[in-house]
Amino acid sequence: MRLSLSKQRLFTGIAVLFFLFICYIIVCADTGQSGHLTRQVRNLPFGDKAAHFLLYGTLAFLVNLAFNNTYWNFYGTTVLKGSALVLFFAIAEEFTQIFIASRSFEAADMLCDLLGIYVFAKLARWVSGIGI
Numbered sequence: 411m412r413l414s415l416s417k418q419r420l421f422t423g424i425a426v427l428f429f430l431f432i433c434y435i436i437v438c439a440d441t442g443q444s445g446h447l448t449r450q451v452r453n454l455p456f457g458d459k460a461a462h463f464l465l466y467g468t469l470a471f472l473v474n475l476a477f478n479n480t481y482w483n484f485y486g487t488t489v490l491k492g493s494a495l496v497l498f499f500a501i502a503e504e505f506t507q508i509f510i511a512s513r514s515f516e517a518a519d520m521l522c523d524l525l526g527i528y529v530f531a532k533l534a535r536w537v538s539g540i541g542i
Contacts, residue, residue: 413478413538425472432465436503442512459522467526470496474534493531497524 413421438444444452452458473492481488500523507513 413475418476418478421472422476425469425476428469428472432469435465440510440513459518462519462522463526463529465526466496466500466523467530470527471530471534474531475538479535479538479540490531490534492534493527497527500524500527 470490470493473496474490475492477490477492479490479492481490482494483489501520504515504520504523507515
C-alpha cells in the first residue's frame with residue numbers, strides 16, 4: 411500500500427524537522443554544550459545507547475515513510491532508500507567524532523544506530539502495510 415501524497419508530504423516535513431533536531435543535538439555535543447535533557451539521558455544506564463537507537467531509528471522510520479518505502483536493489487538485496495541515507499549520515503557523524511576533542515568515537519554507538527535503523531525500517535514497512 412502506498413501512502414497518499416498528503417501523508418508523504420507530512421512525513422517529509424516531520425522528517426526534516428527531526429533531522430534538524432538531531433543536528434542540533436550533534437552541534438551541542440560537538441561544542442561541549444550539554445543541555446539538561448542530554449545530562450539526564452547520560453545518567454541513565456545505557457541511556458546514550460538507547461538514545462542512539464531511538465534517534466536514528468525514528469529518523470529512519472520518518473525518512474522511509476517520506477520516501478514511501480522505496481528501495482534500491484544492491485547486489486541482489488533490497489535496501490530501503492531512507493534507511494541507506496540515514497545510515498550514511500549516522501556513520502559519517504560517528505566518524506567525525508574522531509576529529510573533535512570533546513567527542514569520542516564508539517563502535518557501540520554505531521551498532522545502536524544500525525539496530526535502530528533496521529528495527530524502525532521494519533516498522534515503517536509494517537505501518538505502510540507492506541509487511542516486515
